[in-house]
Amino acid sequence: MKNYFCIVLFIGYCSNSLAQYTNVNPINCKISDHEKELVEAMAKYQVNYYKRIFDFEPTTVNIDLIGKHKDYLKLSHSSTTKYKTAGFYNPSAQKAFVDKTRNAYLKTMYHETQHAIIHQVLPNVPAWINEGMSELFECFEVSKDQIKPDIQGYKFYKMKEYAGKNSLNLRTFLGLTHSQWQELNGTEEGYSYTVSYSFVSFLFMKYPNSVDMILQKLKQGRNSIQAIEYATKKEFNQIEMEFITAMR
Ligand SMILES: [Zn+2]
Secondary structure, eight states: OTTOSOOOOOOOOOOOOOOOOEEEEEESSOOOHHHHHHHHHHHHHHHHHHHTTOOOOOOOEEEEEESOHHHHHHHHTOSSSSSOOSEEEETTTTEEEEETTSTTHHHHHHHHHHHHHHHHHOTTOOHHHHHHHHHHHHTSEEOSSOEEOOOOHHHHHHHHHHHHHTOOOHHHHHTOOHHHHHHHHHHTTTHHHHHHHHHHHHHHHHSTTHHHHHHHHHHTTOOHHHHHHHHHTSOHHHHHHHHHHHHO
């Protein structure tokens, strides 16, 4: 755990293009120009990250910001579920929906923006890396002029608890479909988010550039285990052991 003080991503601002990366549509609410700028800056940052890996022309990320909690619940079909979401991305509608009544709605917009962008380069993205990357970006500190990586210390704390229990089978976890991932997340609030975020952070820290390579290999049709073994040049069992040990 002691090595997890910071996650450094070197992302160049290679273009001064006037492209608009986000389109936030407030419904029954308002969003300030400053907040719009922050969402735009974060989207640009993420696009630049993925442009280092994939050759693609990003399409604008559409976000409906919902002002009434009841309306959001209806849209998310989560009015009856145990744990409520604060936002979601609908790949077929190519649109994100965010509950404005939540305090962290800006962070949720950074999170959903990642889903929208990764789906452009990797439509079949596995759940663990899709959510892990969103969790990673959502906690970054964003201002108009700079974006600073930050960590979610609470999740590492929770991960330490899970690692201590020896109940995690990482190989199985990485193979979960999005719905299986969600189902597991419902058994203990935030479980799947915690494991995904912690594992992605571990990869960034211990194997710099491995995430870039994993994403490339996934795009080429490898499964998660094959992609991880290729990128780290290690057997998966070894990686699993290193992860659990690092988190304890
Ligand atoms: Zn998500």
